[in-house]
Amino acid sequence: MRIVFVGAGTTAVATARQLISQGHSVIVIERDAARVQELSGELDCGLIHGDGTRPDILREADTSATDVLLCMADMDQENILTSLVGQVENIPHIITKVQDPQFEKVAIALGLENIVVPSRAMARHLVDLIESQDTLEASPVVKGDARVFSFIVTPAQAGPLSALKLPSAARAVCLYREGHMEFVDAEDKLREGDEVVVLTHEAGAAELHRRLSKAPEA
Incomplete structure (x- = not known):
């Protein structure tokens, strides 16, 4: 590229x-x-x-x-x-x-x-390192073929998460709304301005970008 x-x-x-x-x-x-x-x-x-x-x-x-x-x-x-x-x-x-x-x-x-x-992003990672020190390992990177992306919901993308039709190799993990993290499932409704975090396989990254660059189908 x-x-x-x-x-x-x-x-x-x-x-x-x-x-x-x-x-x-x-x-x-x-x-x-x-x-x-x-x-x-x-x-x-x-x-x-x-x-x-x-x-x-x-x-x-x-x-x-x-x-x-x-x-x-x-x-x-x-x-x-x-x-x-x-x-x-x-x-x-x-x-x-x-x-x-x-x-x-x-x-x-x-x-x-x-x-x-x-x-x-740095604040989130530092908090993860502090809070997980006695239990889990907070990895500073996503390892192997996994990739994490986030995007800000546009007016055209607002609505049920399922309407985005994410690739089969991608999962919306959570969203940030007004400074608070919430877990999501397919029927949750996205609002304009939400920041959605998506976990995907490296091979599906290009398809994920392509789909998110388009407005959801009616």
């Missing part, structure tokens, strides 16, 4: 490095010239110095051939704007990093679906 990062912070670079090692084509766009120079000796990928919120800069990464856009800059506003530009450029998959819950709500209202809140 061809994957474009906008922003070159620690998490973005670590993710880019792993994707490069797996054979993916990676481009990193960064507005800080010194950071671009620093990364030129660290990453075996394309580097573009510029403002990723600008359509002309984003097009330098060849948006027509891009499979995934990761908006990973320090400012939430910048990531949201870059994501919207990516939508205009018809990039199939866009991942938006936000830190502030206020901007998460804005991103959802603007129709951005793949929203990552790093502080929340």
